[in-house]
Amino acid sequence: MTAPRRLVVGISGATGIAYGIRVLELARAAGLETHLVVTPAGQQTRAYETDLSARDLAALADVAHRPADIGAAIASGSFRTAGMIVAPCSIRTLSAIAYGNGDNLLTRAADVTLKERRRLVLLVRETPLTLGHLRAMTAVTETGGIVMPPVPAFYLRPASVADIVEHTAARALDLLGIDVPGLPRWGEQPATADIGIDNKEAENE
Numbered sequence: 001m002t003a004p005r006r007l008v009v010g011i012s013g014a015t016g017i018a019y020g021i022r023v024l025e026l027a028r029a030a031g032l033e034t035h036l037v038v039t040p041a042g043q044q045t046r047a048y049e050t051d052l053s054a055r056d057l058a059a060l061a062d063v064a065h066r067p068a069d070i071g072a073a074i075a076s077g078s079f080r081t082a083g084m085i086v087a088p089c090s091i092r093t094l095s096a097i098a099y100g101n102g103d104n105l106l107t108r109a110a111d112v113t114l115k116e117r118r119r120l121v122l123l124v125r126e127t128p129l130t131l132g133h134l135r136a137m138t139a140v141t142e143t144g145g146i147v148m149p150p151v152p153a154f155y156l157r158p159a160s161v162a163d164i165v166e167h168t169a170a171r172a173l174d175l176l177g178i179d180v181p182g183l184p185r186w187g188e189q190p191a192t193a194d195i196g197i198d199n200k201e202a203e204n205e
């Protein structure tokens with residue numbers, strides 16, 4: 001049975017909606033059918049952080065579901081998907097997912113993803129973290145989820161915020177086995193970094 005070319009994307013109310021937007025764009029470019037659910041708090045951050053309307057955001061997905069529609073296709077395990085990415089993932093949404101609280105379509109779809117043993121990637125964003133936050137991350141990891149805080153890799157020398165967002169969104173898709181052309185991989189790129197120590201210098205030390 002081959003995995004369907006279908007991805008569920010959740011956007012919750014943590015800062016960093018740009019990550020979810022880029023995941024949707026890259027998934028579309030990769031030919032995936034995307035199913036989007038945005039929480040009311042996610043819509044609030046959209047308004048703060050972008051010039052997109054709710055309609056513009058919905059148009060980035062093949063199907064946009066209402067968070068209250070807990071009867072939507074993605075609420076059922078029989079609707080096969082390649083997995084789900086929550087980007088960004090608030091602590092509230094993380095906690096609900098960690099403890100199986102399917103209180104809206106996003107958290108229900110995430111719980112379904114876990115129960116069907118599919119990949120669930122959570123771009124959890126908060127800082128600093130309390131012990132409660134860390135415990136929820138542990139719980140969701142024990143249940144099979146992947147906690148992937150959107151933390152930039154500076155060795156890639158990002159030139160812009162867009163570069164940082166691009167790399168993280170592509171890595172999240174990579175975790176689901178979805179290829180993003182041009183994703184820089186350590187050891188596969190021509191060397192771009194001068195780490196300031198060459199062999200001669202090292203010999204003279």
Ligand SMILES: Cc1cc2nc3c(=O)[nH]c(=O)nc-3n(C[C@H](O)[C@H](O)[C@H](O)COP(=O)(O)O)c2cc1C
Nearest residue numbers: 012013014015039041042048090091092093125126
């Ligand atoms: C501008 C803004 C930024 C926020 N950033 C974060 C954040 O980075 N992490 C977080 O856990 N909550 C953040 N919140 C709070 C969440 O939106 C709030 O906890 C909300 O209840 C989350 O609901 P949801 O998980 O259903 O989306 C932010 C709220 C606003 C208005």
